[in-house]
Amino acid sequence: MSDAVSPLASPFPAMPPVAGVTLRVARAGYKDWGRCDLTFAELAEGTAVAGVFTRNVCCSSEVELGREQIKAGRARALVVNAGNSNAFTGYRGREAVEQIMVQVADGLGCDAGQVFVSSTGVIGVPLPKDKARDGVAAALVAEPCGWEDAAHTIGTTDTFAKGATAQAVVDGRTVTLCAIIKGSGMIAPDMATMLGYIFTDAAVSPAFLQECLSAANRETFSCITVDSDTSTSDTVLAFATGKAGNAPLTAFDSPGADAFASALQDVCRQLAHLVVKDGEGAQKFIAISVSGAVSDASARTVGLAIANSPLVKTAIAGEDANWGRVVMAVGKAGEPADRDKLSIGFGGTWAARDGLPLADYDEAPVAAHLKGREISIEVDLGLGEGRATVWTCDLTHGYISINADYRS
Amino acid sequence: MSDAVSPLASPFPAMPPVAGVTLRVARAGYKDWGRCDLTFAELAEGTAVAGVFTRNVCCSSEVELGREQIKAGRARALVVNAGNSNAFTGYRGREAVEQIMVQVADGLGCDAGQVFVSSTGVIGVPLPKDKARDGVAAALVAEPCGWEDAAHTIGTTDTFAKGATAQAVVDGRTVTLCAIIKGSGMIAPDMATMLGYIFTDAAVSPAFLQECLSAANRETFSCITVDSDTSTSDTVLAFATGKAGNAPLTAFDSPGADAFASALQDVCRQLAHLVVKDGEGAQKFIAISVSGAVSDASARTVGLAIANSPLVKTAIAGEDANWGRVVMAVGKAGEPADRDKLSIGFGGTWAARDGLPLADYDEAPVAAHLKGREISIEVDLGLGEGRATVWTCDLTHGYISINADYRS
Numbered sequence: 001m002s003d004a005v006s007p008l009a010s011p012f013p014a015m016p017p018v019a020g021v022t023l024r025v026a027r028a029g030y031k032d033w034g035r036c037d038l039t040f041a042e043l044a045e046g047t048a049v050a051g052v053f054t055r056n057v058c059c060s061s062e063v064e065l066g067r068e069q070i071k072a073g074r075a076r077a078l079v080v081n082a083g084n085s086n087a088f089t090g091y092r093g094r095e096a097v098e099q100i101m102v103q104v105a106d107g108l109g110c111d112a113g114q115v116f117v118s119s120t121g122v123i124g125v126p127l128p129k130d131k132a133r134d135g136v137a138a139a140l141v142a143e144p145c146g147w148e149d150a151a152h153t154i155g156t157t158d159t160f161a162k163g164a165t166a167q168a169v170v171d172g173r174t175v176t177l178c179a180i181i182k183g184s185g186m187i188a189p190d191m192a193t194m195l196g197y198i199f200t201d202a203a204v205s206p207a208f209l210q211e212c213l214s215a216a217n218r219e220t221f222s223c224i225t226v227d228s229d230t231s232t233s234d235t236v237l238a239f240a241t242g243k244a245g246n247a248p249l250t251a252f253d254s255p256g257a258d259a260f261a262s263a264l265q266d267v268c269r270q271l272a273h274l275v276v277k278d279g280e281g282a283q284k285f286i287a288i289s290v291s292g293a294v295s296d297a298s299a300r301t302v303g304l305a306i307a308n309s310p311l312v313k314t315a316i317a318g319e320d321a322n323w324g325r326v327v328m329a330v331g332k333a334g335e336p337a338d339r340d341k342l343s344i345g346f347g348g349t350w351a352a353r354d355g356l357p358l359a360d361y362d363e364a365p366v367a368a369h370l371k372g373r374e375i376s377i378e379v380d381l382g383l384g385e386g387r388a389t390v391w392t393c394d395l396t397h398g399y400i401s402i403n404a405d406y407r408s
Numbered sequence: 409m410s411d412a413v414s415p416l417a418s419p420f421p422a423m424p425p426v427a428g429v430t431l432r433v434a435r436a437g438y439k440d441w442g443r444c445d446l447t448f449a450e451l452a453e454g455t456a457v458a459g460v461f462t463r464n465v466c467c468s469s470e471v472e473l474g475r476e477q478i479k480a481g482r483a484r485a486l487v488v489n490a491g492n493s494n495a496f497t498g499y500r501g502r503e504a505v506e507q508i509m510v511q512v513a514d515g516l517g518c519d520a521g522q523v524f525v526s527s528t529g530v531i532g533v534p535l536p537k538d539k540a541r542d543g544v545a546a547a548l549v550a551e552p553c554g555w556e557d558a559a560h561t562i563g564t565t566d567t568f569a570k571g572a573t574a575q576a577v578v579d580g581r582t583v584t585l586c587a588i589i590k591g592s593g594m595i596a597p598d599m600a601t602m603l604g605y606i607f608t609d610a611a612v613s614p615a616f617l618q619e620c621l622s623a624a625n626r627e628t629f630s631c632i633t634v635d636s637d638t639s640t641s642d643t644v645l646a647f648a649t650g651k652a653g654n655a656p657l658t659a660f661d662s663p664g665a666d667a668f669a670s671a672l673q674d675v676c677r678q679l680a681h682l683v684v685k686d687g688e689g690a691q692k693f694i695a696i697s698v699s700g701a702v703s704d705a706s707a708r709t710v711g712l713a714i715a716n717s718p719l720v721k722t723a724i725a726g727e728d729a730n731w732g733r734v735v736m737a738v739g740k741a742g743e744p745a746d747r748d749k750l751s752i753g754f755g756g757t758w759a760a761r762d763g764l765p766l767a768d769y770d771e772a773p774v775a776a777h778l779k780g781r782e783i784s785i786e787v788d789l790g791l792g793e794g795r796a797t798v799w800t801c802d803l804t805h806g807y808i809s810i811n812a813d814y815r816s
Contacts, residue, residue, distance in 0.1 A: 056739035057744075058739030058745060058747040059739065059747070088747065088763065088765070090748065123735070124760070228716070229719045229736060229737070230739070231736065232735065232736055232739055310635040310636065310718070310807070311811060314811035315812070317812035318811070318812035324496060324532055327496050327531070327640065328464065328466065328638065328639065330466055331465045331466030331467065331640055332463075337465050339496065340498065342466065356496070356498045395718075395808065395812070397808050397812075399808075400807075400808055403718070403719060403723065404723070404803070
């Protein structure tokens, strides 16, 4: 992990164990570093799995395999490699992943297709099979560890360990969700990658787990952006061991299904926010709320156009209530918008309404708001009922330093 | 103009007069500065006009009016205001534009619809009518000036004056094209705006002039990006006075039409490159050539995804041959691509072919190339015959300083 911790970092939360999940870490030595870099989660028999993956068409072998594996809906193990993303490595990269799957399956006596692998780090270098073999062998016999150790071990240039937890009452049982995530620090010369894992002791059918995860993803991970670039390896997996003993959730009309889905979304939102708060060079966390769009999807597209605008992000870095740049970003989003119905505010204070700067606009509360760490931008398109909130960080000299001053 | 001239600047070219075009500049005083800030071009009777405008749906009144005016195809005058973009100013902004149109039309004895107006600068502040009136009155009686004075006067935070010229032989006559452009410096608190004007003495029908300009635009202005943000005011207008005396060009089968269209595209390409070379904080000019796409349009989309990637742009700033970031950008473009057919090079040297890093990749010539000011990135998708070239600049600390360190 990097030395300079993000000013938006928060302490790692207290997170209880999840029945049916055993965590271990080991040192494969993918890079010349002293830290553990292989994370191994052993999962109880019968664990359901669901996943969402990057839409980048140049994805890694891990992503290609993972997409296939989740179709069967069952998982017994997760292995996360840190320091080598194994992306753009052709058949040699795929062989390395398959070797890990077989080795873990042999160790646990399970099917290789139930072993999920993720990798993050340098690209274009096939994951070294010998180091992976030794790392997995060590992990299989290591002492179990806690969430924070695992969260540190999946990280690369993350500046702090990221975890989130929630509980829900399902069928009279309290079920627990614990999750860890890495991103979006940069491991040179790779692009930022987000890898997230959610573990729960709830009993959930694979199909319903996927339904809940996909829905949560739309409102959380798909609503964050650091720099508009999409990694070739982004992955979020959810594992449900069933050890809580509730009657399995199979659909939204199962008792407690709503509570479980809400808890899952809550955990996903926490994780998504943590990734933004560790965005490269981030000094401010920005929530952009768009209302009055013709649909929720349209509102999200407009929100992301604002969140991805370098001019908006640099304005926030400069603590400048530059609503003109927000107007520009709304206009370029390609969604229905009417300049003369547009309203824009910061921190709950309108700067412009119905297409015109407010005559009595009081900049003092806005200026005070923009000096803080958590910034909100409100946009009302004035057209319909569609709404969405997206999150990003500011664009600072730190981003340039991390990504340009480094030489591979 | 700014004090620190772009390292990519070039001297203003020698540009001949264009018969039927008289340039004048005046000081309206839109900002508290001593320079001229109103540019006035008087055009001979019968001048044809064509235009391309921003697709930003939150466009300025100038853009809305200009789109209507070009339908009639005739122009007698152009007025460009510097220091106030008049965008997001509602009916008051529109009134200011209409006042200028009427005042110039009265002065020249022409129809107000033949007076084109552009404005660039601060947004959200209606263009002050009194200053505009005095500025136009002064411009109407000012001594004629040359291209470089006009190019300076339309500029805002541009760091150098930008012009381009070309000639073509049409119907036995030599026709001249001279053009000026401003952008993409930033005038706080506005977004960067590109305003370009092409003047020719060729006789061209308005419809064919529009056809040539639209075609040139697709290959030039639509293929450049500084930071992916789209101004609310971007405008390029072409004026053809007909004073060269050639038989009017009305279609591509008119004698000399191809030569004229080529010269127009050449001028547009020169102007587009000048805008990139004055990109905020630009230290390097980057040409991205995409081949092997399923179509030319697909190649352009992939090229712009690369050109707009902050991770690619910071890598070039860092003189880092980071082909992995190019892979990422190709993959996120949303166009057909196959990781295992992808080849990526820098300065004519392949770093990766067919989805794999080259075993005998010699980084020395690439490293030398990346130390230069003019960088090329080659991408072969290996799928079809589609190709396109797009241009951008690197993303540097200078960009952040210009856009974040400033406070409105």
